[in-house]
Each structure stands twice: as C-alpha cells, then as structure tokens.
Amino acid sequence: MLKKLALAGVVSLMGTTVWSACAFENTTEVKSLSAGFEAWKAVTDAMAECGNVQAELDQEFRTKQPAAFEANPALYQIGGVSNGTITPLLNAGTIRPLDDLVAKYGQNLAPNQLIKIDGKIMAVAMMVNTQHLMYREDILSDLGIAVPTTWDEVYAAAEKIKEAGVVEYPLGATMKSGWNLAQEFVNMYPGFGGQLFNDDNTTAVNSEAGIKALETMKAALPFTDPEVLNSDSTTVQQQFQQGKIAMANLWASRGGAMDDAAESKVAGKVKMAAAPIAMDGGAPATTLWWDGIVIATNISDEDADAAFRVAMEGMDEEMVTANNEAAIWLIPGYVPGPLAKGAIDTATANPAPPAYPSTTQMGLLHTALGNEIPAFLTGDRDAAATLTAIEEAYTTSAKEAGVLK
Amino acid sequence: MKFKTFAAFVGPSVFMMILFIALPLMSVFMESFKNTYDMREPIEVETCTPGFLTQTCVTEVKNVPKLGEDGKPIKITEWVGFESYRSVLQMDKFWAAIGSGNLGDILQIDFWKALRFTLMFTLLTLPLVIGVGLLIALTVNNAARSVKGPVIFVSLLPFIITPVIGSLSIYWLFVGDGILTSMMERWTGTNISMFAQAWTIELLMYFYRVWHVAPFAFVIFYAGLQSVNMDTLESAVIDGASRLQRLRHVIIPHLMPLIVFIAIIHLMDCYRVFEEIVGFRSQAHVISLQWLTYDFLVPDDAGNRAISRASASAMLTMIGIVLLLIWPLRRTWRDHKGGAH
Numbered sequence: 001m002l003k004k005l006a007l008a009g010v011v012s013l014m015g016t017t018v019w020s021a022c023a024f025e026n027t028t029e030v031k032s033l034s035a036g037f038e039a040w041k042a043v044t045d046a047m048a049e050c051g052n053v054q055a056e057l058d059q060e061f062r063t064k065q066p067a068a069f070e071a072n073p074a075l076y077q078i079g080g081v082s083n084g085t086i087t088p089l090l091n092a093g094t095i096r097p098l099d100d101l102v103a104k105y106g107q108n109l110a111p112n113q114l115i116k117i118d119g120k121i122m123a124v125a126m127m128v129n130t131q132h133l134m135y136r137e138d139i140l141s142d143l144g145i146a147v148p149t150t151w152d153e154v155y156a157a158a159e160k161i162k163e164a165g166v167v168e169y170p171l172g173a174t175m176k177s178g179w180n181l182a183q184e185f186v187n188m189y190p191g192f193g194g195q196l197f198n199d200d201n202t203t204a205v206n207s208e209a210g211i212k213a214l215e216t217m218k219a220a221l222p223f224t225d226p227e228v229l230n231s232d233s234t235t236v237q238q239q240f241q242q243g244k245i246a247m248a249n250l251w252a253s254r255g256g257a258m259d260d261a262a263e264s265k266v267a268g269k270v271k272m273a274a275a276p277i278a279m280d281g282g283a284p285a286t287t288l289w290w291d292g293i294v295i296a297t298n299i300s301d302e303d304a305d306a307a308f309r310v311a312m313e314g315m316d317e318e319m320v321t322a323n324n325e326a327a328i329w330l331i332p333g334y335v336p337g338p339l340a341k342g343a344i345d346t347a348t349a350n351p352a353p354p355a356y357p358s359t360t361q362m363g364l365l366h367t368a369l370g371n372e373i374p375a376f377l378t379g380d381r382d383a384a385a386t387l388t389a390i391e392e393a394y395t396t397s398a399k400e401a402g403v404l405k
Numbered sequence: 406m407k408f409k410t411f412a413a414f415v416g417p418s419v420f421m422m423i424l425f426i427a428l429p430l431m432s433v434f435m436e437s438f439k440n441t442y443d444m445r446e447p448i449e450v451e452t453c454t455p456g457f458l459t460q461t462c463v464t465e466v467k468n469v470p471k472l473g474e475d476g477k478p479i480k481i482t483e484w485v486g487f488e489s490y491r492s493v494l495q496m497d498k499f500w501a502a503i504g505s506g507n508l509g510d511i512l513q514i515d516f517w518k519a520l521r522f523t524l525m526f527t528l529l530t531l532p533l534v535i536g537v538g539l540l541i542a543l544t545v546n547n548a549a550r551s552v553k554g555p556v557i558f559v560s561l562l563p564f565i566i567t568p569v570i571g572s573l574s575i576y577w578l579f580v581g582d583g584i585l586t587s588m589m590e591r592w593t594g595t596n597i598s599m600f601a602q603a604w605t606i607e608l609l610m611y612f613y614r615v616w617h618v619a620p621f622a623f624v625i626f627y628a629g630l631q632s633v634n635m636d637t638l639e640s641a642v643i644d645g646a647s648r649l650q651r652l653r654h655v656i657i658p659h660l661m662p663l664i665v666f667i668a669i670i671h672l673m674d675c676y677r678v679f680e681e682i683v684g685f686r687s688q689a690h691v692i693s694l695q696w697l698t699y700d701f702l703v704p705d706d707a708g709n710r711a712i713s714r715a716s717a718s719a720m721l722t723m724i725g726i727v728l729l730l731i732w733p734l735r736r737t738w739r740d741h742k743g744g745a746h
Contacts, residue, residue, distance in 0.1 A: 363706045402442035
C-alpha cells in the first residue's frame with residue numbers, strides 16, 4: 001500500500017515537473033476552464049505536460065465562463081466550449097479571433113477543426129459529439145430484434161424487451177426537467193421537419209411537428225424508469241453500466257464509459273448505431289455538436305501566445321493516440337473504433353441532422369422548453385396547451401431580452 | 406442608559422443592517438421595475454461547424470449585441486413599471502381560470518403552482534415541528550439524568566446536517582435503486598418509485614423538513630422547560646391534575662412565547678424552501694417560490710438571465726413572508742406591551 005502511495009506521488013510529480021511529452025517548456029501561467037467529461041480530461045492532462053498549466057474541469061463551466069472571461073485580466077486564458085456554450089462569450093466579445101495564432105502554431109490542424117464565425121476563426125474544435133442509439137447487443141440478438149433505425153422500431157423493440165423482462169427498464173432517457181429535457185425536444189422536433197424559429201425571431205414550435213415530437217417523447221415513458229424526469233446523462237450512463245437498461249439515445253461522449261471494465265458491468269456488450277429517425281426520409285432525430293477551445297480577449301498577447309501553444313500541445317496526435325476511445329476526435333491520428341460507428345453514421349446520414357443552433361433566441365427557447373414540457377409528461381397538460389405555454393414563455397423572455405419587439 | 410452609550414452599542418448593528426439588508430433590498434426593489442438588455446443589431450454571419458470529415462457553413466442573420474467603444478455590449482435600461490410582476494403573476498390567466506371554473510388551470514402557472522406548494526409546506530410543517538419538538542423536549546426532560554446528555558446529543562444531530570446534504574441523502578436513500586427503496590421493494594414485492602409522482606415527493610419533503618427542524622424547536626423548548634414554576638406544577642399535582650392537564654394548563658401557557666418565537670423563525674425559514682427542490686430534483690413535479698427566483702437567475706447557454714422577473718419574484722416572496730408573520734408578530738407585540746408595565 002505504502003509503495004503504491006509513493007508511486008502515485010512520484011507519478012503526480014512527474015506530471016508537473018517533467019516535460020518530456022511536450023515540445024516546449026511553458027513558462028507563462030496558463031489556466032483553463034472546461035466541462036468535465038473524459039475527452040476534456042485527456043486534453044487538459046496533455047496540456048499540463050508543458051508545465052505551469054492549471055486546468056479546471058467543472059460541469060458548471062457554462063455559468064462561470066462568461067463572468068470569468070469578462071474580468072480584466074480574464075481569470076482563464078483557455079476556455080473549453082461547445083457550439084451550445086460559445087454564444088455568451090461571442091456576444092460579449094470576450095474571446096479573441098485566432099487567425100494569427102493559427103497561422104503561427106496551427107500547422108497540424110485540420111481545416112474542419114477551425115470554427116469560423118463571420119470569416120474569423122473564433123474557436124478550434126477537437127471533437128464532435130451527437131446523441132446516438134446505444135443498445136445492448138446481447139439482448140437484441142438473444143431476442144432476435146434487429147437494430148432499430150426509427151423511433152417506432154425503438155418502441156417496438158422496447159415492447160419485446162419489456163415482455164422478455166431481461167432488464168429492469170428497456171429504455172433510458174435523459175429527461176431530467178430543465179436543460180436535458182429541452183435537449184430531447186430539440187433533438188426530436190427537427191427530426192419531424194420542424195423549424196425552431198420564424199424569420200421575425202418568433203418561435204415556430206407551436207406546430208404539427210411540435211405535437212408529433214411531444215407525443216413521441218411521451219411514448220417512451222411506459223418503457224423508462226418511472227423517475228425518468230430526474231435522470232440526466234450521468235444517470236442514464238450509470239443505468240447502462242449497471243445493466244438496468246437496454247437502449248438509450250445518449251451522447252457519443254458517454255460511449256467510452258460503457259467499455260470501461262473498471263466501472264461497467266456490461267463492457268463489450270454495448271454497441272452504437274445511428275440516432276433513430278423520427279419520420280420516413282427525415283434526418284436522425286438528434287443534433288450535432290462540437291467541443292473545442294477559445295482564448296480570452298482580456299489577456300496580453302504573450303499570454304495568448306503561450307495559451308494557444310499549450311492548447312495545441314493538448315490537442316495533438318500524441319494525445320489522440322493515447323486516448324483514442326475517449327471521443328470522436330477531429331484531430332489527425334484518430335482511428336474511429338467500433339464505439340464511434342454510431343456517431344459517424346449519424347453525422348454522415350443523408351439528410352444530416354442539424355447542428356445545435358447556438359443563438360440568443362435558442363437559449364431563451366431552451367429554457368422555455370425545459371420549464372414547460374414536464375407538465376405534459378406528467379399528464380397535467382395536453383400537447384397543444386404545452387406548445388402554447390412554450391410559445392408564451394419564449395415570447396415573454398424574448399421581449400425582455402430585446403430580441404422581439 | 407444614556408443615549409450615547411445606547412447609540413454606541415446599537416450603532417454597528419444598525420449600520421450592518423442597512424448595508425447588508427436594507428440597501429440590497431432597495432436595489433432588488435428598483436431592479437424589479439427596470440429591464441436591462443443588450444442593444445442588438447441583425448447581421449449576416451457565416452458560421453462553419455465541423456461535420457465528421459467535412460465542414461458545413463451556413464450563412465444566417467443573427468441578432469448579435471452591438472459592442473460599444475470599450476468592447477462591451479451596449480446596455481439599454483428601460484423603466485417597465487409593473488410589467489415584470491405582471492409576467493410573474495399572470496393575473497389574466499389567473500382570472501380566466503377562475504372565470505371558467507377550471508381552478509386546476511391556476512396551478513399551470515409557475516408562480517401559483519409554487520405558491521400552493523410553498524404555503525402548504527410552510528403551514529403543514531409548522532404544527533408538526535412544534536409538536537414533535539415539544540414531545541422530544543418533554544421526553545428528555547423526564548428522562549433519567551444519566552442518559553440526558555447522550556439523548557440531547559443524538560436528538561440534535563439532524564439539525565447539524567446542512568440542508569442541501571440532508572436532502573441529497575434522503576434523495577439517494579429513496580431514489581429508484583436507493584437502499585431504502587430496494588428494501589421496501591423486497592418487503593412489499595412491488596416496484597416503488599418515490600420520485601415519480603408529486604405526492605410522494607411532497608410527503609418526503611414534509612418528513613425531511615420536520616426531521617431537520619424539530620431538534621431546533623426541541624432545544625428551545627427544553628430550555629423553556631427548565632424555567633417552569635415548580636410551585637405551580639406541584640400545586641397542580643396536589644389538586645389532582647392529570648399529566649395532560651398539567652401540560653395544557655401549566656406548561657404550554659408558560660412556553661407560549663417560545664412557541665410563537667419558533668413559529669416566527671419557522672415561517673420565515675420554510676417560506677424560503679429551496680434545498681429540498683434541488684436536492685430531490687423535484688422541478689418536474691413540485692417547485693417553490695424561492696426556486697422560481699433562482700430559475701429566473703440561472704443563465705442559459707446563451708447567457709440570458711431574467712433579472713427583472715427574478716427581482717419581482719423575490720419581492721413577492723418577501724411580501725408573502727411579511728403577510729405570514731403579521732399574526733405571530735402582533736401577538737408578541739401585545740405580550741411585550743402587556744409585560745412592560
């Protein structure tokens with residue numbers, strides 16, 4: 001035991017003092033704030049090899065980032081963002097264009113890693129993320145069920161699994177009231193061909209597609225944990241790992257955890273397929289996301305220089321080779337494994353699912369969706385009334401935010 | 406006491422109260438009548454996002470905030486009067502629901518839904534906390550001297566736990582595959598989901614709050630019991646008063662000021678119920694007024710916050726507490742006035 005402790009101490013020291021894996025020795029203090037899932041851990045660990053790097057991995061990053069970047073000097077040099085969370089930083093002008101830095105240090109970047117907004121590179125993406133169908137291959141093949149490709153097939157399969165009684169609940173869903181539940185709607189609704197907004201910034205969710213999306217979401221309830229309105233991505237991931245559920249439309253970034261033998265009882269049994277489609281000829285009912293880094297505006301150019309170099313070290317081929325399964329990397333050197341199949345099938349589907357639209361309006365609508373849909377799922381309100389309530393809630397907040405007149 | 410001495414003693418605390426209570430309250434009050442937002446301009450933006458192998462670029466018109474010369478968004482502040490209160494209260498829907506006789510519709514409006522729960526929660530737990538607290542105090546007071554210390558210590562434990570941690574522990578004990586749920590499922594042979602419907606969640610909340618606050622009532626009552634007039638009690642015994650009669654006619658009247666005191670504290674605390682909502686993840690089924698304020702304040706992914714509605718909701722919460730406190734405060738006031746002469 002003591003030996004192990006000593007060894008652990010030596011290893012952790014090595015992380016801070018030896019720069020063998022980093023091409024240069026960083027002398028400027030660099031801090032980063034990002035989300036806390038597996039891929040970010042891999043990237044920030046690789047950045048730390050350059051020395052003087054402090055990485056904060058925090059699931060509350062989305063509420064902390066805007067204020068921390070607005071400070072002068074900014075509290076962090078590097079921010080980890082996704083297409084959903086970059087908006088407040090862009091709007092407030094607290095992240096800087098990266099064209100110069102990319103020209104200087106970005107030789108190894110693939111063109112599709114560069115996130116251009118209005119012609120300027122504002123972020124460098126490292127991975128793509130999407131929801132896709134994860135399923136227990138052993139259960140489906142035992143029961144002779146083909147891998148579902150549509151939501152109707154998902155529910156038909158769930159019915160059979162329920163009858164067979166091999167797992168506690170056939171389906172898992174990230175329907176925690178609030179952000180998660182709203183995201184489920186944002187996945188389903190475009191799958192039925194729905195438009196989120198009209199040209200004049202009013203919302204268009206109060207539509208035929210909206211009714212269908214809500215009804216399809218509700219159809220999952222007989223197959224899920226009765227407490228599904230509490231369950232977020234982590235809950236679903238754990239239910240999968242414990243062998244309690246057989247299928248779920250879950251984030252690709254959670255795939256690696258399924259095969260982690262240290263915490264998963266079902267390692268090797270979970271397979272990924274494209275996100276189910278909602279209607280014939282429609283796109284998979286999901287949204288495409290990317291995760292990547294941004295650099296703060298309110299820091300000196302030297303600091304930005306150092307921060308960008310460190311970030312490039314964190315996002316290099318070496319890191320990808322060591323953490324191939326942690327994400328669907330965009331970085332050269334990535335070899336898509338079996339876990340990536342579902343996400344790639346989803347992203348390359350024809351028609352392709354939309355990217356999550358990151359705008360001020362979308363933020364407001366997301367909140368309205370997350371607050372109003374629970375009443376529909378608990379049966380307190382019908383679909384039409386729920387959509388009206390969403391529309392009203394959105395209109396109120398959009399007027400307050402100056403988006404609607 | 407000389408005025409100067411009095412002022413020297415009271416001054417610092419008055420200053421603190423102005424700084425930390427009155428001024429923030431004033432600013433929230435002002436905020437609730439204003440609305441601040443970014444000045445926006447529609448511009449055509451080309452956004453490129455990575456697909457797996459290729460990149461897709463879309464050109465769209467986005468409403469982005471206009472940055473001022475200092476590089477910060479230009480803010481516009483408008484005086485909106487009671488508009489925020491109107492959007493929180495939604496009185497038009499409230500009256501429409503009453504007019505059409507569908508009283509259930511009122512509970513579809515967040516504020517009224519939250520108010521229903523908050524009031525029920527506050528008023529139902531109040532007698533329970535006082536009753537249970539008194540019961541523990543009487544039990545401990547009558548216990549043998551040797552066990553008093555440990556018994557007091559154990560009864561105080563629930564009060565020591567931070568509410569958030571306490572409610573989280575209850576959540577993990579009773580959630581679908583929690584230890585207690587699994588045990589109950591084994592005994593009853595049915596699937597139990599405490600967090601799947603509103604009434605079981607509320608039941609757990611009542612239970613948790615009483616468990617958490619009763620020790621506080623107990624400590625106060627226990628202290629009060631030490632000062633019960635023994636002569637009166639003994640004469641009551643000689644007169645043949647039963648245990649219950651002694652409680653009703655001697656002990657409770659003696660403890661009445663303390664009961665009012667606990668009621669005041671409890672009403673103030675309970676009306677701000679928040680931890681249970683977060684800890685039990687009950688937003689889909691049950692929300693409270695304080696949670697509503699919090700929800701308005703949490704920024705979404707795009708950084709929007711409904712500050713003026715949050716201020717309005719906070720002011721409404723304060724008004725609610727004041728209304729609830731009128732009765733016990735009037736009673737204390739009367740008692741003190743009577744006692745001064």
